[in-house]
Amino acid sequence: MTTTTTTTPAKKRYKIGTRGASGRYPVTVDDKPSGDIHRFHGEWYARPHGHTNESRHADRHAAAQHLVTLVDSGDVDPNAPAAAESADVGGVVPWLSGRMQPTRRNIISAGIALARVAELAWTPQDENGATAPYPGSDNPWDLTCGLCGKTVKRWWSHLRGRNGDPTPRPAYRHKGCIDFEDQAAKVAALIGEPPTACPCHETDHPTTAEDVDRLLNLAERARRADDTDALRPLLAQLLGPCPASSARAESMKTFLPQPKPKN
Numbered sequence: 001m002t003t004t005t006t007t008t009p010a011k012k013r014y015k016i017g018t019r020g021a022s023g024r025y026p027v028t029v030d031d032k033p034s035g036d037i038h039r040f041h042g043e044w045y046a047r048p049h050g051h052t053n054e055s056r057h058a059d060r061h062a063a064a065q066h067l068v069t070l071v072d073s074g075d076v077d078p079n080a081p082a083a084a085e086s087a088d089v090g091g092v093v094p095w096l097s098g099r100m101q102p103t104r105r106n107i108i109s110a111g112i113a114l115a116r117v118a119e120l121a122w123t124p125q126d127e128n129g130a131t132a133p134y135p136g137s138d139n140p141w142d143l144t145c146g147l148c149g150k151t152v153k154r155w156w157s158h159l160r161g162r163n164g165d166p167t168p169r170p171a172y173r174h175k176g177c178i179d180f181e182d183q184a185a186k187v188a189a190l191i192g193e194p195p196t197a198c199p200c201h202e203t204d205h206p207t208t209a210e211d212v213d214r215l216l217n218l219a220e221r222a223r224r225a226d227d228t229d230a231l232r233p234l235l236a237q238l239l240g241p242c243p244a245s246s247a248r249a250e251s252m253k254t255f256l257p258q259p260k261p262k263n
């Protein structure tokens with residue numbers, strides 16, 4: 001027989017607010033600002049008020065509870081100025097979030113996403129014109145619409161379509177864009193027929209599977225050696241904007257894990 005100790009559950013001292021534009025939820029502890037939490041790739045991160053470092057937790061409540069611990073230990077000063085809202089910069093290159101390790105798999109995901117948004121006439125940039133790095137599929141991505149110039153937040157998990165159908169869900173671009181019935185024709189006119197070989201002068205972007213694989217292997221070696229200087233030009237080749245980015249992405253797709261054949 002199991003003996004259960006019944007304790008009155010302590011009243012929760014934290015409150016999780018509504019999600020802000022950057023995807024972070026403000027948290028108060030004892031009604032004082034104590035930091036924020038956000039979800040990234042299925043896990044929750046807590047950032048104490050006035051700090052830029054983050055810690056990883058299993059769920060939102062564990063993340064918020066961690067801030068309570070920091071308040072009690074004196075690590076959070078509710079009167080400290082808020083940390084700058086730029087935690088997502090600092091990647092090795094501007095096209096991959098600094099929050100995503102430049103692993104082979106993440107580079108491939110980013111390369112495919114970057115090519116597809118270009119095909120759909122979106123530019124990954126925020127309203128100030130700064131490049132918005134690929135944030136992973138489940139995080140908001142600042143994309144500027146090539147049809148009307150508006151910057152909106154979209155999720156790659158929606159844009160990529162599903163079950164082999166690449167049509168974005170929902171199919172409409174965003175509120176306030178040009179008329180829906182004119183969108184497809186305007187995208188086609190903007191994109192035209194993309195080249196299959198890289199025409200760039202400064203950077204030689206790969207388009208064949210062989211070249212993609214070679215560069216991915218070099219990038220993996222540089223990442224494991226923590227050699228950022230070697231990694232940067234490789235990532236520029238693999239992820240930098242290129243008129244032939246669709247051909248590059250098609251080659252990258254050949255290195256995705258193959259779906260299991262149906263019996």
Ligand SMILES: [Zn+2]
Nearest residue numbers: 145147148177
């Ligand atoms: Zn638009």
Ligand SMILES: [Zn+2]
Nearest residue numbers: 198200205242
């Ligand atoms: Zn190129």
